[in-house]
Amino acid sequence: xxxxxxxxAALSLCSPAAAWAQAxxxxxxxxxxxxxxxxxxxxxxxxxxxxxxxxxxESLWLxxxxxxxxxxxxxxxxxxxxxxxxxxxxxxxxxxVRARGADLLYANAxxxxxxxxxxxxxxxxxxxxxxxxxxxxRLRYRTPWHVGLEAYGGLWVKGSSFLGSPTEQLDGTRAxxxxxxxxxxxxxxxxxxxxxxxxLFVEELAGFDAAVEYxxxxxxxQVALERAAAEVLWQRRDLGxxxxxxxxxxxxxxTLANLRVQARYDGAVFGAxxxxxxxxxxxTLDSIWYWFTRxxxxxxxxxxxxxxxxxxxxxxxxxxxxxxxxxxxxxDLATLPLSSPAPxxxxxxxxxxxxxxxxxFDVAADFTFRRGGTGNSGWLDLHGSWRPPSRPYALExxxxxxxxxxxxxxxxQGKFFGAQVRGAWALSxxxxxxxxxxxxxxxxxxxxxxAFAQFDLGGGVRR
Amino acid sequence: MSxxxxxxxxLAAAASPGERSPIIFPPQSLPVxxxxxxxxxxxxxxxxxxxxxxxxxxxxDWNLPAHPECEPCHDLKxxxxxxxxxxxxxxxxxxxxxxAFPTANLIxxxxxxxxxxxxxxxxxxxxxxAQLATVQQLPKMATCLRCHDGAAAPSxxxxxxLREPxxxxxxxxxxxxxxxxTGNPFGAxxxxxxxxxxxxxxxxxxxxxLACHADRDCQKCHDGIQKPxxxxxxxWISLHGLQxxxxxxxxxxxxxxxxxxIACHQRSGVSNEAPGVPRAPNxxxxxxxxxxxxxxxxxxxxxxxxxxxxxxxxxxxxxxxxHREETCxxxxxxxxxxxxxxxxxxxxxxxxxxxxxxxxxxxxxxCAVCHDxxxxxxxxxR
Numbered sequence: 001x002x003x004x005x006x007x008x009a010a011l012s013l014c015s016p017a018a019a020w021a022q023a024x025x026x027x028x029x030x031x032x033x034x035x036x037x038x039x040x041x042x043x044x045x046x047x048x049x050x051x052x053x054x055x056x057x058e059s060l061w062l063x064x065x066x067x068x069x070x071x072x073x074x075x076x077x078x079x080x081x082x083x084x085x086x087x088x089x090x091x092x093x094x095x096x097v098r099a100r101g102a103d104l105l106y107a108n109a110x111x112x113x114x115x116x117x118x119x120x121x122x123x124x125x126x127x128x129x130x131x132x133x134x135x136x137x138r139l140r141y142r143t144p145w146h147v148g149l150e151a152y153g154g155l156w157v158k159g160s161s162f163l164g165s166p167t168e169q170l171d172g173t174r175a176x177x178x179x180x181x182x183x184x185x186x187x188x189x190x191x192x193x194x195x196x197x198x199x200l201f202v203e204e205l206a207g208f209d210a211a212v213e214y215x216x217x218x219x220x221x222q223v224a225l226e227r228a229a230a231e232v233l234w235q236r237r238d239l240g241x242x243x244x245x246x247x248x249x250x251x252x253x254x255t256l257a258n259l260r261v262q263a264r265y266d267g268a269v270f271g272a273x274x275x276x277x278x279x280x281x282x283x284t285l286d287s288i289w290y291w292f293t294r295x296x297x298x299x300x301x302x303x304x305x306x307x308x309x310x311x312x313x314x315x316x317x318x319x320x321x322x323x324x325x326x327x328x329x330x331x332d333l334a335t336l337p338l339s340s341p342a343p344x345x346x347x348x349x350x351x352x353x354x355x356x357x358x359x360x361f362d363v364a365a366d367f368t369f370r371r372g373g374t375g376n377s378g379w380l381d382l383h384g385s386w387r388p389p390s391r392p393y394a395l396e397x398x399x400x401x402x403x404x405x406x407x408x409x410x411x412x413q414g415k416f417f418g419a420q421v422r423g424a425w426a427l428s429x430x431x432x433x434x435x436x437x438x439x440x441x442x443x444x445x446x447x448x449x450x451a452f453a454q455f456d457l458g459g460g461v462r463r
Numbered sequence: 464m465s466x467x468x469x470x471x472x473x474l475a476a477a478a479s480p481g482e483r484s485p486i487i488f489p490p491q492s493l494p495v496x497x498x499x500x501x502x503x504x505x506x507x508x509x510x511x512x513x514x515x516x517x518x519x520x521x522x523x524d525w526n527l528p529a530h531p532e533c534e535p536c537h538d539l540k541x542x543x544x545x546x547x548x549x550x551x552x553x554x555x556x557x558x559x560x561x562x563a564f565p566t567a568n569l570i571x572x573x574x575x576x577x578x579x580x581x582x583x584x585x586x587x588x589x590x591x592x593a594q595l596a597t598v599q600q601l602p603k604m605a606t607c608l609r610c611h612d613g614a615a616a617p618s619x620x621x622x623x624x625l626r627e628p629x630x631x632x633x634x635x636x637x638x639x640x641x642x643x644x645t646g647n648p649f650g651a652x653x654x655x656x657x658x659x660x661x662x663x664x665x666x667x668x669x670x671x672x673l674a675c676h677a678d679r680d681c682q683k684c685h686d687g688i689q690k691p692x693x694x695x696x697x698x699w700i701s702l703h704g705l706q707x708x709x710x711x712x713x714x715x716x717x718x719x720x721x722x723x724x725i726a727c728h729q730r731s732g733v734s735n736e737a738p739g740v741p742r743a744p745n746x747x748x749x750x751x752x753x754x755x756x757x758x759x760x761x762x763x764x765x766x767x768x769x770x771x772x773x774x775x776x777x778x779x780x781x782x783x784x785x786h787r788e789e790t791c792x793x794x795x796x797x798x799x800x801x802x803x804x805x806x807x808x809x810x811x812x813x814x815x816x817x818x819x820x821x822x823x824x825x826x827x828x829x830c831a832v833c834h835d836x837x838x839x840x841x842x843x844x845r
Contacts (some may be wrong), residue, residue, distance in 0.1 A: 038701065076677060130715065240650075410747075
């Protein structure tokens with residue numbers, strides 16, 4: 001039996017890879033943002049703090065496939081450079097402020113043959129409830145019997161990594177090296193963070209996909225994160241039925257930290273989704289906040305979608321969320337009478353929307369609302385676009401109206417109006433220029449104009 | 464920025480219910496009269512007219528009948544052209560309007576299916592009762608998946624779908640972009656607000672997503688520096704505080720509190736913990752500051768439900784977006800000696816003390832932020 005499995009595995013590895021032409025793809029996107037940021041200050045509402053944003057971001061994607069003829073060997077990379085000319089020199093010294101820089105978000109080479117896949121380099125990995133970037137190696141093998149194993153190891157990418165971005169670093173501790181004078185930091189910002197994990201999975205077996213996985217990360221010899229997760233997906237594609245569940249267990253606290261259970265029906269005219277969630281923050285063990293609180297947020301939602309014959313479709317969604325709180329009973333707060341009750345930790349809301357496509361015109365409307373202890377909000381959006389066929393240009397517009405009252409920030413309340421107009425012009429088959437003008441009006445902002453410009457360039461060659 | 468009207472883009476390419484994708488099966492023009500049911504009733508079978516399908520190996524093969532297939536039964540010299548070509552007058556026009564039957568954007572091999580003795584109506588459902596066959600008699604993906612389940616027939620997406628050199632599906636065609644719509648058998652309908660609803664599918668059916676999407680597609684929205692306008696419309700900057708409190712979005716899917724949010728909050732003075740903050744502390748954020756801290760000049764004021772402990776216990780993330788750990792240490796650290804009445808307020812949850820020795824054996828650096836070595840040693844943590 002063991003020999004049979006070994007032979008089948010070997011055959012699977014040696015099966016000829018699907019061949020396609022050697023190909024390269026280059027894509028770039030240049031975005032310019034010009035606007036102000038205003039912040040809420042009770043001291044002087046007539047003279048709010050205004051921050052300039054004059055940001056330029058250049059993103060570049062490079063991809064190559066079948067670098068060796070007949071072999072599924074390729075690479076993918078994404079690098080970006082950015083500069084916010086609106087950040088003053090003094091502000092650049094603030095902890096976390098990155099006025100300018102270069103980030104290598106991912107750059108990896110991959111090789112596949114049969115059911116085996118290897119990927120080496122900087123790579124982004126999405127787990128059930130979070131994602132991170134890894135400088136390392138990932139190996140994956142799926143046997144012919146729908147069962148497979150994936151293992152990875154390397155260094156968690158942090159802001160201090162080579163061309164590293166803090167976008168996916170573990171949260172809970174400071175971003176960069178500035179320290180409060182006189183205080184010795186528990187770890188050095190530049191400490192390496194070795195990380196490894198494994199995932200045992202089943203794919204497409206009698207309608208089931210399932211996986212169990214383990215992940216561990218350390219800093220300077222001590223655990224920064226240790227979690228286990230389980231996922232299962234069941235589908236009856238002929239009936240349009242599916243159900244899925246994901247659970248994330250914090251092995252240090254020994255708690256069910258995150259959970260998602262979803263049931264779904266996808267019919268030709270009607271769709272429905274019911275979901276129950278539990279979310280807890282995923283923090284590094286080096287953070288004091290990790291040890292302070294573990295109260296989850298629980299949610300339940302129901303969504304229905306209707307697509308009658310014709311160009312119209314609509315949806316409705318309702319949900320309720322509850323923030324739980326556990327106060328240490330040793331604290332006076334837990335024993336002394338309160339002069340006023342704590343605001344409710346429950347909120348409820350929903351959304352309704354519809355869209356219609358009439359030739360080159362698309363029109364859509366969405367209304368989202370929420371009420372509860374953390375505040376009330378109603379948000380109406382109207383979208384419209386015109387994309388004449390065989391023309392190089394397109395126009396889009398969006399009108400928004402929001403009526404909000406923040407339960408925690410008393411200054412954040414009132415009515416907010418906004419309008420956006422976007423024009424896009426295809427300069428050629430591989431180049432497109434887009435301009436967005438945005439105008440906002442509110443008691444807070446009074447009048448606020450913003451401008452965005454984007455230039456996209458992309459193309460590929462095959463040999 | 465192209466995500467400004469992302470949901471609309473998705474809708475534009477979506478097929479209506481009961482219809483096949485216009486991207487997979489581009490619109491046809493069939494200016495002919497034909498009755499499949501009548502022909503079958505008259506004794507014809509599929510191969511009488513579509514014999515070429517038996518040897519067809521590509522979707523681009525022309526398997527529709529032409530005059531040679533009609534001639535065995537129809538006397539084309541006697542029968543009027545208008546029998547099959549309605550409105551055509553041979554005295555007025557040289558030729559009838561041409562049929563437009565674009566190649567499906569699929570990989571399909573009729574020969575393989577015929578050799579496996581799969582009846583034509585298995586895929587071309589209802590054709591035996593149809594008059595003129597249209598895209599409605601072409602198979603839906605759900606029909607294919609009845610056999611292509613990974614056991615009876617291959618289930619890889621690229622078995623039928625065209626692919627890019629990367630091995631992922633080709634999504635861009637001259638007819639538009641291919642996107643899953645309502646009724647997608649994988650539950651992958653990219654319908655309205657899909658950008659807010661794709662977590663569950665992305666988590667449990669990663670292979671399905673990766674069949675089409677590269678890291679590039681995720682990164683364009685999740686890069687944490689650009690502003691995807693479909694997610695953050697209009698005056699988002701002013702309004703985001705409430706959205707964070709309500710957690711209507713999963714902010715952490717793109718942003719880290721301590722490396723993203725805090726930067727702007729320090730610049731603006733909302734947060735004033737870091738050295739060098741250029742503005743005076745902004746105490747307006749928490750309304751009644753005395754109630755929020757529970758302190759007045761170091762003395763306790765009557766406790767109220769506005770005390771920050773409730774919000775911190777419920778949603779520490781909203782604290783982390785503005786504050787550094789140093790904020791909490793002022794009152795909660797044993798080392799700072801600035802607690803209430805000289806005693807640090809214990810922020811740990813119930814049951815913490817019973818497990819703290821084990822916690823310290825895993826990582827005691829968090830302990831050392833607030834507790835000195837002697838304290839930890841006395842409790843056996845070091």
